[in-house]
Amino acid sequence: MQNLSKTINNNMGKTNCSCEKCQLKSLFFSHVDASEMSNICDIKVEKQYSKGEIITTEGEPIREFIYMKEGLVKLSKTGTDGKDQIISFSKPFDFVSLLSVFSSKTYKYSVTAIEDTTVCILDLDVVKNHAQENALFAMDLMARISEATDKILLDNLAIKRKHLKGRIAHVLLYFSDYIYKNDEFELPISRREIAEYIGMTTENVIRTLSEFRKDKIIKIFGKDILISDKKRLQNISDFG
Amino acid sequence: MQNLSKTINNNMGKTNCSCEKCQLKSLFFSHVDASEMSNICDIKVEKQYSKGEIITTEGEPIREFIYMKEGLVKLSKTGTDGKDQIISFSKPFDFVSLLSVFSSKTYKYSVTAIEDTTVCILDLDVVKNHAQENALFAMDLMARISEATDKILLDNLAIKRKHLKGRIAHVLLYFSDYIYKNDEFELPISRREIAEYIGMTTENVIRTLSEFRKDKIIKIFGKDILISDKKRLQNISDFG
């Protein structure tokens, strides 16, 4: 898989990606004119990451502006004790490189693919130069960053208000309603990662999932989850 | 006090504020030229809030771009159950209006003065227009928003990692080291507000402060706190 992405990298990513047709073009580049756009398009590199591969590493210098075309990633940070905390999950429209690209020299968080993920990579200096010359583009970026950040903060606050069961319910509904839009889905993360996300222990995540199963709220087949009593789960999320 | 701020409001805030000398000018407006600046200066209104006064209210439409000149505020959000959560505290250089000014029509959080606070208020549309025409200004704003957000996220993550005692120690050190730069200070918030900030109950905040007092780590006189054993407090914050 590493080979695959390297191959695409060497091809300059031209194989699968046409900027003109890109869904995301309107999000980031609606105020960028055709000649500028072709300039951006020439330097962009499309890159694929398999589930589990690290996209950016905490502490590394930020050289690139990255946006997601496809897939699912986690943002995480390693504490001084070596334990990870997951800050959020992002799918394409939510993710604007890293939040700190315009204020920090190094990545404050790591980004890891939790499903096969395709990103487009632009040289950060080029993007910055464009932003400095095109205020509407800069404003678009600002709005995107703002939205992404707000979403993370609101989600964190919502989780903080809840107890163990409510937090687990919240996560299940997050994947069911927001990510997969289906009552049945395959969890893209381990129980430990759920724990890192909601700030509880792995054992309690496992235990609580088992309880939900015993209470016939969900069915579990390894990582496959089926939500059989959504109302109850919603209720636990809202009031637990 | 309400009268005082009204008076200043009616004076168009010209009484005490000269934009040319303003410390914050370089932060937000370093890339705004003299004529633009005088334009901005003409429409700005300086406003004072006494401790406890609400500056912006969650849910209200965002019409203004606000930045702090002086003071201390809290950002908070009310949950569906009516309970408040405090997201962060901000002093002048940290605070860039509300994070969502460029992505949302309404305030997602409330801002309340927890010390007497002076802010400068600009019409949001005017600021947006300036940003749309001056990309460097837009970039400056973006960097500010990014920094402010990162600080909030990192602080929240640090708190999340800790237990009750570590969280209390964290808060005490936050005010001592970051806000007041003094081992002795007056807490600008109540025990309940500390609880709302760290996500624990008021009783436990009070109890823990008492324990710290019994352990001779701090001295307490109502809201006055004196940190007598900073090393131990730091240790509790780092490992508790």
Place this chain on the structure above:
DNA sequence: ATTATACGCTGTTAATTATCATAACGCGCT
């Protein structure tokens, strides 16, 4: 002076969560 009210403080009990221990299971590897 009296009432109301918010706040700070403490003790007790109940609930929640972490920690430790153990075991089954799946999966890649040889």
Place this chain on the structure above:
DNA sequence: AGCGCGTTATGATAATTAACAGCGTATAAT
């Protein structure tokens, strides 16, 4: 197949935190 390893699973116990109840104090309003 058998081994090693990480994940999932469950139980017992300890630690932590919440919830409830009570009480004193300061402050402001009547």
